[in-house]
Amino acid sequence: MEIPTDIETLYQFPTENSRSWESVLNFTDYPYFKNQKRFVLQNCGILNPVSIAEYIAFGGYSSYLKTIKSNKPNEVCEMVEESGLRGRGGGGFTTGTKWKFAHNTEADQKYLICNADEGDPGAFMDRAVIEGDPHRLLEGMMLAAYAIGASKSYVYIRAEYPLAIKRLKIAIEQAKKYGLIGENIFGSEIDFEIKVKVGAGAFVCGEETALINSIEGKRGMPKPRPPFPAVKGLFGKPTIINNVETLSCLREIIPTGVEEFKAIGTERSKGTKVFALSGKVNLTGLVEVPMGTTIREVIFDIAGGIPNNKKFKSVQIGGPSGGCITEENLDIEVDYDSLISIGAMMGSGGLVVMDEDTCMVDVAKFFMDFIQRESCGKCIPCREGTRRMLEILEDITHKPVTSSENEALERFKGVTQLEKLGKVIKETSLCGLGQTAPNPVLSTIKWFREEYEEHIFDRKCRANVCTELRTFTIDVDNCTGCTVCAKKCPTDAIIGSRKTPHFIVEDKCISCGTCYDVCKFNSIVIS
Amino acid sequence: MSKKQGGKTMTDKFINTNLGLFYNKPDNSIKTESEDYKVISRHKINKPVVFVGAGTCGYGAGAGKTLESVKNYIHTKKIDIDVVELGCIGLCAAEPIVDVQIPGFNRIAFGHVTEKK
Structure with missing residues (x-):
C-alpha cells in the first residue's frame, strides 16, 4: 500500500495492531500539534461529532454520571474553585466562586446559561468546539x-x-434518547433540561445581563449590577452564565482531575487556553496551549510565523475589547493578569496577527466602526463617544478637503481628544462593551503613537493602507504616453496627449491607485 | 443501510451498558478489550473509513465539494466505505483535511484535498 505522491500528507494516528506509514509523522509529533496541550479540543476533528457512542467510548459522560453518584453539589463547587478554573469568556472570574453564589442562594428554580454568542471579530473557538465535540x-x-x-x-x-x-441539536436529541437529559436521570432524582436559544446577532448580547434580557424576550440591553445574575438573573432567579470553553473544561476537572488541572499553567491562571489564530500568519487555526506559554511560541513555533518573510508588527488579542501586543512584549506569558498589565486582555482568545503591511490607525478604525455599530445606545458616552472617536479616526485617515490652518487645528484637536474621550467612555459606561470600547484606540496610541503622528502631521500612511492619504504623481521621464492610466482613471484626473508624458490633476484625484496598478512602466510615483 | 440498522442495536447496547456502569460502579472504566469498544472506537475496522474535516472552516475551504466527490466516487465504484464528517481539528490552514483509515493500517491525514480523490 503506497501513499499517492500528488497529495499533501500531514500526519497519522497510531493505532494498536496496525501498520504505520513510513515517513509520516505521528499526530503528536506533527509540529503544529507538538507543543499544544489539547484538553478542550482533544476530540475535535478526530471523533465523529454527532456520534454519542464514540464519545462514550472515549470516556464521555463518565465524569457526569460518576459525579452525581458520588459527589455532593457543594463538593463539586469546591473542586472547581480549588482547580483555579477562571472564566474563559473574557473577564476571568473564578468559576468556582461564582458557582458558590448561586449554590448558596435559596430559590425554587435556578438556571444555567451557556454563552455561545461569540461575537469578537477573529474568534471562532466556541464554534469549533460545538461543531467538533458538542457532547463535551x-x-x-x-x-x-x-x-x-x-x-x-x-x-x-x-x-x-x-x-x-445543527450538531448541538443532534447531540441534545441523542443525550435525551439515552436518558442523560430529562427527568430523574438514572434514578438520581436529578432533572435536567436544555433549550437552544438562537441569538439574533447583536454583539452586546454576549454581555451577561443583556443576554438574560434577550432570552427573556426583551431588548438586548445591559442592566446595572448588582444584583449579579448569580443571585438574581434570568426571570429573577439565580443564574450562572458560563462560556463554552469554560464548560468544556469541566469534565477534565471533575471528579478526579483537579490536581492534574492545577499543575498546568501559571500561578494565578490554571489549565489551558484555546486561541483562534487569524490574520497574517502561516497556519491559521485553533491552538490550545497551557497558560504561561508565550505569544511568541504560539505565533512562531506553532503557527509557523508570518507569511512571505514579512516583518511582524503586532497582534490584537481579545477582539475589540482587547489591545495589541507588540514585538517587545511578545515574550510575555499568557495569563489573565500579565496581559492586563500591558494594557491587553485575554478576552475570548482571538489572536489577529498583523504584519508590516498593516496600518494601526486603520485597525483602530475597523474596531471602532464595529463597536459603534454594536453599541446598544443605552449609555450616552458609549453611544455618542464611540461614534465621535470613529469620526476623528476617519478624519485623520482622509485627505483634508482644504489645506487651511483651521482644519489642521481641528484635526490636531480631535486627536488630543481621543485619549480623553476614551477615558470618559471607559469610566461612565454600564457594561463591558462600553468599558472596553476605547481599548483598541488607546492601545494603538500607546504602542504606535508615531504612526498616528505621521497620519496627522505628515499625512502619510507608512503601510500604504490609508489610500486617501497618498499623493500620486507621474514621473515624466518614464512615462511613454501609452494613455492606459488616463483611460482607466475613474475621475478623469489624468490628462495628456498620446505619446507625450501625462499629468495628474491633484484636485480631481481621489487617490484610488488604479493608475499605479495599470502602469506598465513604473512611472506612477506615490508619495 | 441494513448493516447500519444492525450496527445501531449494538451501539445502543454499548451506550446503555456503559452509561449504566459509569453511574452504578464509578470505579469501573471502559473495557477496552471488548469487541464493541474496538469497533466503536475504530480500533478495529472491517472496511475503509474516510473522514472529512467538515467544520465551518472546512466547508469554507471547499469540504462540501470534497465530500460530494468522495460520495460520488464510492457510489459509482460501488465500494463499501464509511464516510464520517468531522469537526475542525484546529489546523484550519490545511483544510479541507481528509483522513483515511484502511483496515490494518494507521489512520492518515491529507491536507488541501480538493475535489480530486
Whole structure:
C-alpha cells in the first residue's frame, strides 16, 4: 500500500495492531500539534461529532454520571474553585466562586446559561468546539447545572453558526434518547433540561445581563449590577452564565482531575487556553496551549510565523475589547493578569496577527466602526463617544478637503481628544462593551503613537493602507504616453496627449491607485 | 443501510451498558478489550473509513465539494466505505483535511484535498 505522491500528507494516528506509514509523522509529533496541550479540543476533528457512542467510548459522560453518584453539589463547587478554573469568556472570574453564589442562594428554580454568542471579530473557538465535540459541552453543562442546582439551562448561540446549532441539536436529541437529559436521570432524582436559544446577532448580547434580557424576550440591553445574575438573573432567579470553553473544561476537572488541572499553567491562571489564530500568519487555526506559554511560541513555533518573510508588527488579542501586543512584549506569558498589565486582555482568545503591511490607525478604525455599530445606545458616552472617536479616526485617515490652518487645528484637536474621550467612555459606561470600547484606540496610541503622528502631521500612511492619504504623481521621464492610466482613471484626473508624458490633476484625484496598478512602466510615483 | 440498522442495536447496547456502569460502579472504566469498544472506537475496522474535516472552516475551504466527490466516487465504484464528517481539528490552514483509515493500517491525514480523490 503506497501513499499517492500528488497529495499533501500531514500526519497519522497510531493505532494498536496496525501498520504505520513510513515517513509520516505521528499526530503528536506533527509540529503544529507538538507543543499544544489539547484538553478542550482533544476530540475535535478526530471523533465523529454527532456520534454519542464514540464519545462514550472515549470516556464521555463518565465524569457526569460518576459525579452525581458520588459527589455532593457543594463538593463539586469546591473542586472547581480549588482547580483555579477562571472564566474563559473574557473577564476571568473564578468559576468556582461564582458557582458558590448561586449554590448558596435559596430559590425554587435556578438556571444555567451557556454563552455561545461569540461575537469578537477573529474568534471562532466556541464554534469549533460545538461543531467538533458538542457532547463535551453538554457534559460540562450537566456538571455545572448539578453543582449549582439548576434543572433548566439554555445555550445562547448566534444564528450565524448554523452548522454548530445543527450538531448541538443532534447531540441534545441523542443525550435525551439515552436518558442523560430529562427527568430523574438514572434514578438520581436529578432533572435536567436544555433549550437552544438562537441569538439574533447583536454583539452586546454576549454581555451577561443583556443576554438574560434577550432570552427573556426583551431588548438586548445591559442592566446595572448588582444584583449579579448569580443571585438574581434570568426571570429573577439565580443564574450562572458560563462560556463554552469554560464548560468544556469541566469534565477534565471533575471528579478526579483537579490536581492534574492545577499543575498546568501559571500561578494565578490554571489549565489551558484555546486561541483562534487569524490574520497574517502561516497556519491559521485553533491552538490550545497551557497558560504561561508565550505569544511568541504560539505565533512562531506553532503557527509557523508570518507569511512571505514579512516583518511582524503586532497582534490584537481579545477582539475589540482587547489591545495589541507588540514585538517587545511578545515574550510575555499568557495569563489573565500579565496581559492586563500591558494594557491587553485575554478576552475570548482571538489572536489577529498583523504584519508590516498593516496600518494601526486603520485597525483602530475597523474596531471602532464595529463597536459603534454594536453599541446598544443605552449609555450616552458609549453611544455618542464611540461614534465621535470613529469620526476623528476617519478624519485623520482622509485627505483634508482644504489645506487651511483651521482644519489642521481641528484635526490636531480631535486627536488630543481621543485619549480623553476614551477615558470618559471607559469610566461612565454600564457594561463591558462600553468599558472596553476605547481599548483598541488607546492601545494603538500607546504602542504606535508615531504612526498616528505621521497620519496627522505628515499625512502619510507608512503601510500604504490609508489610500486617501497618498499623493500620486507621474514621473515624466518614464512615462511613454501609452494613455492606459488616463483611460482607466475613474475621475478623469489624468490628462495628456498620446505619446507625450501625462499629468495628474491633484484636485480631481481621489487617490484610488488604479493608475499605479495599470502602469506598465513604473512611472506612477506615490508619495 | 441494513448493516447500519444492525450496527445501531449494538451501539445502543454499548451506550446503555456503559452509561449504566459509569453511574452504578464509578470505579469501573471502559473495557477496552471488548469487541464493541474496538469497533466503536475504530480500533478495529472491517472496511475503509474516510473522514472529512467538515467544520465551518472546512466547508469554507471547499469540504462540501470534497465530500460530494468522495460520495460520488464510492457510489459509482460501488465500494463499501464509511464516510464520517468531522469537526475542525484546529489546523484550519490545511483544510479541507481528509483522513483515511484502511483496515490494518494507521489512520492518515491529507491536507488541501480538493475535489480530486
